[in-house]
Amino acid sequence: MDESTVPFYERYRTPLIVVTVAVVFILFAVFVLDINMISVLVNGLQVGAVYSLVALGLALVYKATRVLNFAQGELGTVPAFLVFLILVNGDRSVEIDIGTLSTSKLLLATLIAIVVGAVLAVLVNVLVVQRLADASPVTSLVATAGVALLFSSAELIFFEAKARKFPRFVEGSPCFARDAEGFCTSPLAFGGVVVPWHTIIVIAVLAVAAALLAVFFRTPPGVALLATAQEPFAAELHGISVRSMSTLAWGTAGALAAIGGVLGAGVFEAISPGLMTTTFLIPAFTAAVLGGITSMVGAVVGGLLLGITVAFANSFVLAQNLTSVLPGPPQIATFLVLLLVLLVRPRGLLGKEA
Amino acid sequence: MPALSAENISIRFGGLQALDSVDFHVNENEIAGIIGPNGAGKTTFFNCVTGFYKPDTGEVRIHGKPVTDLRPDQRAHLGIGRTFQQVGLVRSFTVLENLMVAQHQKIEYGIGSGMIGMPASRQEEKVVRERAFEVLDYLELTHLAHAPLGGLSYGMLKQVEAAAVLATDPDILMLDEPLAGLGPEESEEFGNRLLQMRRDLGITIVIIEHHVPFMLRVCDYIYVLNFGKLLAEGKPETIRTNSDVAEAYMGEGAATLA
């Protein structure tokens, strides 16, 4: 049947159901459970945007090479640690002095980290993943899990098992008025919930990254990449090198991972070995599956939705005083969302294939 | 009552009507053939009958029992055994091991008693091994018993596959292109063997094959599929003279039709 002849409500039936259920649930939460949805949104969007950044990289690599890249998280932690090293001028024994840190130095360090992330990702692809091209997808997943472990244990050896302070690009919140001592008396806030700069920056970066990707897919190399993803054999016949396309995809994913790493460490204002794998990777997998694993838009939407869900789960458990019975609300929410999507709609909200 | 019947089978993949209201039946101890050009839906039909595809409409009956809602392994228990175009064997096993696992549904000891090594199950294992050799002997493949599959040629693998399916002890044997990889002499020999098997084992056989002269020789009844539709059916002599059938084969090489 032609896609265009399908009535709107049938094409988007599942998303519509999901949205309806979500709206009813939110109304219930606000009016019955007395949960502050604005706070949930602000927190959820910040962490969700990082999920989206990691999920974008996962989806891109999966789309181009059919590999689920378990190392996507650590491809972010390693560059973030590089930023740390640059900011402490190579001296691992000290902390970053956030007070005197210049934003331009942080920006420069981040740019270097992005390049390093891209190079690392390409190296992982060439040295490990492409050598397993004939193996099953699960074998590739296990191999990339090995790479993740390699990175995180190297971090552990080099930086030890402790959290270190990590800067945000802009500390604090947008401020409309300050008192005589320079304290902010009127920060940007909705319904009493203060919005930090970092939330705004993370969402803005996600928006820019998604827009750049969308533009990229309309340029010749982007079109070639999409063609390769769909018909590798035919693409090869048209003179597109499958190998260079996979390098392109991995490099882009590595850059995304690095951005995600720097911003993700900023969310916690701290960095520790294995950070991106333990806190962001599984939610990002879930977000990618939720959005439809090969869909870029889906990765963004899935990440934000999951971020909000996780923040909601946190507020819910706190508000209901259930912490001792339901520890780890984010993990509960993530696991339930993953199971729900896989069992009810394996192709995700916006995906075309399972 | 037919050994196997399928009524009004239709299945659609996306925009392609792979099978369109196909009716089929084969009587006990008969050999039925399905011929037709590539992409006519022959293997799709096999998959509908053996339970790997769920047809959109229609009903499959094995010995009169409707099986439409049964899984492939449940249909196998009712006596259907099949081969695959891409040799259906367990690649990491030896020939003997393949024939032993193929007897799965014949083995009576419980899973648990096998797992804790009850004497009765150890005893039955010996019988299973012996029975595997009997099938190998019957098909004159005994010398290959301990061979890993990796070293065997395609034609050889097809024979081992036939042996494995025989080891499942089927009432209805469904062969998907059994002549692939065989030379003219071996095809001839295989035909004789089929006829002998039907006599010896009393089984019903359904064959998919391109090789029309072979089919005209061994089959009691032939169905011709074209673009998912039943183009003709009848006894070999009727099919031989059917002009529609010859025409359907023109693109493929009319010479193959005897």
Added chain:
Amino acid sequence: MAIDTPAGIDSEEGMDLGAQHGDPDDPRRIWRPSTAGYVGRFFVLGLFAAFVLTAPFWVPDTQTNILSRAAVFAMVALSMNVLMGYTGQVSLGHAAFVGVGAFSAGFALTEAQMPWMFAAVFAIATGGVSALILGGIALRVRGLYLALVTIAYGLFAQEVIFNIRAVTRGGAGMPAPRPAFASGDYAYFYLCVAAVLVVWVLDWLLTSSKAGRAIQALRDDERVAASWGINVTGFKLLAFVVSGSIAGLAGALFASIETIVVSISFGFGLSLLFVLMTVVGGLGSRPGVVTGGVLFAVLPTLLETAHNAWSWWPFTALWEPLIGALLLILTLIFFPGGIAQQNEHLYRWLSFKKFHAEEHGPVANPGGGGGH
């Protein structure tokens, strides 16, 4: 219709062929080593057994528990092998099953005051049941998605289940005292070794019976397995349950090594370690995965000992995951069969088979070998 022994393949004809039974080249004869072969094999196996049984006397007393840990890891490797080696399903959350076993044992011992043996049985049951539940859900999806579900389950168990204070006593830990009959470190080590031996034998029985063959057949090709009457989902679930039960027992033994169970012991890193020790050991091979398990259980101690003994030795216990990850990647790329592949002949010989596999050159002539 009835063909019990496929008729015409009847046994009387078989009897004629029976004349060949004395022929050493008869394929139906099961190969047996010569007397010298038996002696040699028993001698080597005996040496090995003696080495294992005297192991506690070779290491400092403070490290006897490391040996028990090695035995437990060997058992976990056997458990992983059922899923990864036999069915080809990956489990990236296996620490969760081991953890479920450990906390169940701790709960049974401390809260329910059960005798140790009952606690172990309880751990086996909870390990099996949790695997059944997860498998029931996970097997609705396949391949990569199944792997994702196991990862998410591992994280869920670590962060949620093992932190429910009422059941696990949270960060403080749940005591898991050893049984009275094996309270000493040496005795406990022998208990662990005996348990591994039992699991080994059960695993061997599994693979040489109907269920094990079915499970391995569906790993290679689910459609073929189904066409031979094998219930694909059912046997995958069975593999999950067997694997989960073994992991549960391993968890119970693990719990009583340090006599306390703490939730942070069962993190994602441990799951990854389980995967890599199984892969490096050699998927599908009992001796291989057991070697892998033992190797990675003792590796941190070996590294640390070397570090203390030689000033030039740079690698401490911290390096274990890094070395493991490198070995995993190298194994996947260059030696997919792992340690087992390297020692194939030795393992074969020790299991009372020929040192060299049966020689079968490629049979090139299609059909010609049929002898007709």
